[in-house]
Amino acid sequence: MSETLVEVRNLKQYFPVKVGFVKTIPLKAVDDISFTIGKGETLGLVGESGCGKTTAGRSILRLYKPTGGEVIFDGELITDSNITRMRKKMQMVFQDPYSSLDPRMTVEDIIGEPLDVHKLCANRKERRERILELMEIVGLNAEHATRYAHEFSGGQRQRIGIARALAVRPEFIVCDEPVSALDVSIQAQVINMFEELQDKLGVAYLFIAHDLLVVHHISKRIAVMYLGKIVEIADADELNGHPIHPYTESLLSAVPIPDPDVTRARKRIILEGDVPSPLKRPSGCPFRTRCRYATEQCAEECPTLTDRGGGHEVACWVK
Amino acid sequence: MDKEPSFKKNPLSLQIDLSKFSQESFAPATEEEKRQQDVMGESTTFFKDGMRKLFRNPLAVMSIIFICLILLVIIFAPMVVPYKYEEILSVEGRRDKGAKNLAPFTYSELEQKYIENGGTRFPHIFGTDEMCRDYFIRVVYGTRVSFFIGLFAAIIVLIIGMLYGSISGYLGGKVDLIMMRIVDIIYSLPDMLMIILLSVVLQETLQFPSGTFLARLGTSMVSLFIVFGLLYWVGMARLIRGQILSIKENEYILAARSIGAKPGRIIRKHILPNCLSVIIISTALQIPSAIFTESFLSFVGIGVKAPMPSLGSLANAAREGLQSYPYKLVFPAVMICLIVLSLNLLGDGLRDAFDPKLKR
Missing domain, CATH: 1.10.3720.10 (MetI-like)
Structure with missing residues (x-):
C-alpha cells in the first residue's frame, strides 16, 4: 500500500437540533468514522441520501467544525490555526455545478480566486497564464475565460469547478457527488477526466457518490456508510465480489447488470422500511431495524470495524 | 457513338442538379470556416x-x-436667469409692487412701461409668487x-x-x-x-x-x-x-x-x-x-x-391661493x-x- 496522505480518526460531526423551546439534542450526522487515503489513491464513499457522506467530506475539510476526532494530513494534524495553509493542499469539487459557481464572476475570476486568496501569482500575466493552463487541463477553450458561468452547460460548469479546485495544485480533493447532477453521457466524460487528472497530477480523491458502478469504476477502495457510520470498507473488487455486511449486499443486489440472464438468475434483496431518523437512532447496530440477520446482540452493542483479512473491514456481529 | 446520356430535367423536379456543383463544393470545411460557424455571443464584461x-x-x-x-x-x-431666488422684483431700483402673483410669461405694469421705453426684461417663465419673487x-x-x-x-x-x-x-x-x-x-x-x-x-x-x-x-x-x-x-x-x-x-x-x-x-x-x-x-x-x-x-x-x-415648501405655500393661482401648485408638484x-x-x-x- 502506498504512503498515507489523509488519515481520519474517529471523526464526529453532531449538529444541535432544537426540540421544544430550549432543549437541543445532537443530530449525529457523522458518528465516529475512521479511514485512511494513500497518496494518489481514490477512496469511494457510498451510501444512501442522508447518511452523512457529504457532511463527512465537509468535516474533513473543516468547512464544519468537527465535534470530535481528528484529521491528519501528510503527518500534520489539521487545526483551526493551520487550516488556511492546509486549504492549499486540499480542495473540494461540489455536487451542484449550478449553485457552486458565483453567477457574478467570469470563469477567469472563478478559477483565479484561489490564486488570489493564496497570492500564488506574482503578476497579472502569470495569473492569466496559469488560468489558461488550468482551463486547458480540464478541456475548456481559452476564449471561454471571459464568460459567465450561466453561459455554460452542466458538464462545462463542472469542469470549471474542477479547474478551480486544481488551481492551488492540491494533493487531495474531496469530490462531493461531482457527477450526480449531470447527464449520463456527460458523467462518463467527467469521470474519465478525474481519472486522467489523477494519472497526470497524482492527486488523491475522496469520491463521494451514491452510484456504486461509478464508484467501483474510479475507486481503489470503497467505504460504505449507513446512518453516519462506516459499515464496510474494502478494496473495490473485493467489495464488489464478496460483500459481507448485509447492507452492502442489498446495495449491490440493486446495481443493474446489463445481462438479462444474470439479472433473471440473481436474487434482489429488498430492504424493508425506511432509514431511521438520525435523531432516533436504533440502539446497538444502526442497521439492525432493517437487517435480515439481526439478533439480540445487535440491539445491545454497536459492532466496530474488524479486519476480515486483506484489509476488508466490516462492522457486523452476525457475518 | 459513345455519347453521354443526357436527360432533360423536368422543370418541376425537386431533385438536386449535381452538375451545378463542382468537386470543391464538397471539400471538408477548414478550421477557420468551422470557427465562423460557432454561434457564440460576443463576450463582454459585466459592466459593459x-x-x-x-x-x-x-x-x-x-x-x-x-x-x-x-x-x-x-x-x-x-x-442664465438674472433673478435670485430670494430677490423681490424691482424695476430700475424701484420696488415693483404690481409684480405680485403674475401668471406665466406676463409682465407687471411697471415692467411693461419699462419695456415700452426700450428696456429688456427677462420673462417670468412660471410667473411670480405672492411676495413678488420670480417663481421659475x-x-x-x-x-x-x-x-x-x-x-x-x-x-x-x-x-x-x-x-x-x-x-x-x-x-x-x-x-x-x-x-x-x-x-x-x-x-x-x-x-x-x-x-x-x-x-x-x-x-x-x-x-x-x-x-x-x-x-x-x-x-x-x-x-x-x-x-x-x-x-x-x-x-x-x-x-x-x-x-x-x-x-x-x-x-x-x-x-x-x-x-x-x-x-x-x-x-x-x-x-x-x-x-x-x-x-x-x-x-x-x-x-x-x-x-x-x-x-x-x-x-x-x-x-x-x-x-x-x-419643492415641498413651494407646494405647501401654493395651497393658500390654490383657487386663484393653481399653476403655483402644479409646477412643484409636477416636478416632484x-x-x-x-x-x-x-x-x-x-x-x-x-x-x-x-x-x-
Missing part, C-alpha cells in the same frame, strides 16, 4: 453588458435623459435642494445600512439576534415624532463657524442628514440582511470558504455583488422617499429655512412627480440590466 442592456430599455433611457435634463437646468439656469428660479432652487437632500440621504442610508446589514447577516447567530433587536427598537419609534424632536434639538445645538461648508449648507439641512443617518437606515439594513441570509446558503459561498477566502473577501466579492440589484433599486427608491420627508418637514416649518425654497417617477423607472431598468439571473 449591463450598460448595453440598460440602454436598450426605452423607459430607462427616457428617465436617464430626463434626469440629465433636470440636472442641467438646476446647474445652469441660475447663471424658486422652483429651480427648490429642485436643487430636494435633489441634493434626496441624493445625500440615500447615500448615507446606503452606507450605514449596508455595513450594518451585511455584518449582521453574515455573522448570524447571536450577533444577528442582538443587532436585529436594535433595529427593531429603532423601527418601533414613531419616526415623524423622532424627526421633529431631533431636528428641533439639533438646530438648537448645532452651531457651525461661519464660512465653512457646513455653515453654508445650514443647520437645518445638516440636521436632516443626521436624522436620516440615525433613523432611516434600518429598512436598508433589514433588506440587505435578508438578502445575505439567503445568498449565504448558496454553495458558491461554501466553495469560497473551501478555497480559504476570508469573511471580508466573501462579503465583498461574492455576497454584495449578488445583492447588488436589490441595493440599487432600494437606493433609487430611497431618494424619492427622502424628498417626501424633506417636503413634510418644510411644511411643518423645521425643514429648509425660508427664504431657501424646496417627474423626479420620483424617473428615479423609480431608472431603478427598475438598472435592476433588469444588472441581474444575470433575469437574462433572457
